[in-house]
Amino acid sequence: MSTATSDAQSVAPVSAASRLAALRPVAEAVVGYGLLLFAAFATMAPFLWMVSTSFKTDPEVFRFPPSFVPQGLVWQNYLDVINAPDTGRQLINSLIFALGSTASNLAFCSLAGYALARMQFRGKTLVFALVVGLLMVPAQSQIVPVFLIVQKIPFAGGNDWLGNGGTGLLNTYWGMILPTAATPFGIFLMRQFFTRIPIEYEESARLDGARPFTIFWRILLPLARPAMAVLGVLSFQSAWNEFIWPLILTNSRDMATLQIGLQLLQSGPDARWNVVMAMATLITMPIIVVFLFAQRYVIDGAVTSGVKG
Known part of the structure; x- marks a missing residue:
């Protein structure tokens, strides 16, 4: 009985360690892709804001708090x-x-x-x-x-x-x-x-x-x-x-x-x-x-x- 109990106790830490080792690549991938997405958004945000503002009306440009998405597409600005x-x-x-x-x-x-x-x-x-x-x-x-x-x-x-x-x-x-x-x-x-x-x-x-x-x-x-x-x-x-x-x-x-x-x-x-x-x-x-x-x-x-x- 004591032998079975000791074997179970020795298997439990091994199983936990293996699960942590299996989750480590997933966690690294999640962190890596998260940083890449943040860098991509930080890089694209000024360009997207420029495009968004180009479709806004005159009052909408100075509205506070500002809105990232324009209410409509004002093509007259480009014309x-x-x-x-x-x-x-x-x-x-x-x-x-x-x-x-x-x-x-x-x-x-x-x-x-x-x-x-x-x-x-x-x-x-x-x-x-x-x-x-x-x-x-x-x-x-x-x-x-x-x-x-x-x-x-x-x-x-x-x-x-x-x-x-x-x-x-x-x-x-x-x-x-x-x-x-x-x-x-x-x-x-x-x-x-x-x-x-x-x-x-x-x-x-x-x-x-x-x-x-x-x-x-x-x-x-x-x-x-x-x-x-x-x-x-x-x-x-x-x-x-x-x-x-x-x-x-x-x-x-x-x-x-x-x-x-x-x-x-x-x-x-x-x-x-x-x-x-x-x-x-x-x-x-x-x-x-x-x-x-x-x-x-x-x-x-x-x-x-x-x-x-």
Whole structure:
């Protein structure tokens, strides 16, 4: 009898411990997913509030306590933005700036990254060190020097060969695009990706008589589609959301971008915040579309390129 009792007492703690061990992964999963859901909500809450406010009426915007869900969908706020006299021009300016900056980054950064990764030349290590060093220089500290360079470009905007007498590239599309035509991050990204491509591809093409640019254009660049997609998305996003540089460079409403138009719309005591949020929502949509479109190509390029990440 005593033996059976002792066996039962020894089995009970073991069973409890096994149950706790079985519940531990479930508890960890619940905590982990809970933290992820909280982080996702904290990230999406400002965007959802912006979209919600864009559908509210004027009195509903200032109602206290505020309501997260609008009482109705007021599409007139979006029509007011679309029918504004400067919106079309601002959209064209933003597209020219963003697409020009993206295309130039893809071209120049890929060429510079290929040269730093594959070609041998004197001062290569120093050049790469300068590129890495520029990553640590704040962009705000470069605004004044870049502005003076753009203003003093010879033979542009009425300047003489010394860069005096005119306005240079101020208040022009070239003035907006050229300072963002190549970025240190883009060069670093492409260089790091090219170094991970097996050298056998290049050696095989060189044995067939291919020149360096042919190897770059026909072999390495198709393999670099994932990096090109990432660089394109980041370049477009950076130029599309840029506010300070177009504001400083331009001095007319005809050259204003959507970001400047958003600032003009919310300035003054009579600003309609539901219309402001509607414009902010419309400005955000192209970034989301570009990201979703490029995400498929990033995955497809990583699968079909034959290069392990």
